[in-house]
Amino acid sequence: MNDRGHTFDVANPKVAGALRHLSFLLHGKEAVLIRLLACVFAGGHLLLEDLPGLGKTTLALAAARLLGLRFGRVQCTNDLLPTDVTGLSVYKAETGQFEFHPGPVFNNLLLVDEINRATPKTQSALLEAMGEEQVTVDGRSYALPRPFFVVATQNPVEHAGTFPLPESQMDRFMIKASIGYPSRDAERRILRLGPQKEDLFAFPALFSAEEIADLQGRIERDVRVDDRILDYVLDLAERTRDQPMLEGGISPRGAMMVLRVARALAWMRGRDYVVPEDVRFLAPEVLAHRLQPARGTTSSREDILQAILDTVPIP
Incomplete structure (x- = not known):
């Protein structure tokens, strides 16, 4: 797919x-x-x-x-x-x-x-x-x-x-x-x-509803996130906060959302650990709508975020 x-x-x-x-x-x-x-x-x-x-x-x-x-x-x-x-x-x-x-x-x-x-x-x-x-x-x-x-x-x-x-x-x-x-x-x-x-x-x-609720807890608890993945997410968040074309970058809540989605994707893929591709796969849809472009900026949120994803080193 x-x-x-x-x-x-x-x-x-x-x-x-x-x-x-x-x-x-x-x-x-x-x-x-x-x-x-x-x-x-x-x-x-x-x-x-x-x-x-x-x-x-x-x-x-x-x-x-x-x-x-x-x-x-x-x-x-x-x-x-x-x-x-x-x-x-x-x-x-x-x-x-x-x-x-x-x-x-x-x-x-x-x-x-x-x-x-x-x-x-x-x-x-x-x-x-x-x-x-x-x-x-x-x-x-x-x-x-x-x-x-x-x-x-x-x-x-x-x-x-x-x-x-x-x-x-x-x-x-x-x-x-x-x-x-x-x-x-x-x-x-x-x-x-x-x-x-x-x-x-x-x-x-x-x-079932009960099974979904149980799975949500198990995914959050059992899917491991290495420190290198945490640092990668932090690097992405910090780069959005330092980007001059943005008035507002990613909040700690936004960074947490990325990790929650990455854990879910890893579980759907049959793994109990997160890899960088899990973070990058849906990062545009998780992060772009949280950005605040600066006045006068002609680039879209999506383009700015993609440029950041392309430049932040992948662990």
Whole structure:
């Protein structure tokens, strides 16, 4: 499986099965499928920036089915309220008490569609959920189910009626990626076969929520990171902070995200240790959206980051 000239070989048979089933629905889009699964096993969240109609909802539904996760969805609009996401307390006259009614955030996999059409106040309702795996309603905190995984989609920022995500919200997403248009052959297959959403309900559950939560802990605990890999990640972070074309570089949280993804990729490849290629494989999608270009800079975040990746020595 190729990605930017790199080969990704999946050793875990369950992960390979999940990729096979997902590829049936999103033919030729293995790259974004790897990113989604890496996010899940690393315990992160995924942001997809794409035009409508490219299969984002189908991808999230199929992933929930294959991973054995309870699915919820929020369709964002500019009149969406924070309680539409988190839930609210309702007064019960018969008991004289307030009863909490959980919102869609109380699912294992939450699809937040067109997140940048929601107002900043509603966007912020997801911050606590994504960062702390809990929500606070009327002064009381409620723990979210584990695992908790957000797949959010956003329209390109130049579209009308959008509210750009602030840096603090962007930083909560482990990976930012896109599906993109299908190839001509893949689109011909889509047109020939028509909608295939019904097929995903026949997919087997290859994992369970409990198994995913256990795997996340085992990957974090058992996949080893050598000091040379730590120094390599630190070198990358420091180079972004010293780069004159950037006002803000990679934070310690961003560096930790790189290591979590690298551990997940190593596990998916059948290893219990991280190699430099695990760090570099998804570094652009983990780091680029966390950079802040300086005023007047014409180069994109991705180009600046790629230049740094090309110059920092690989251990």
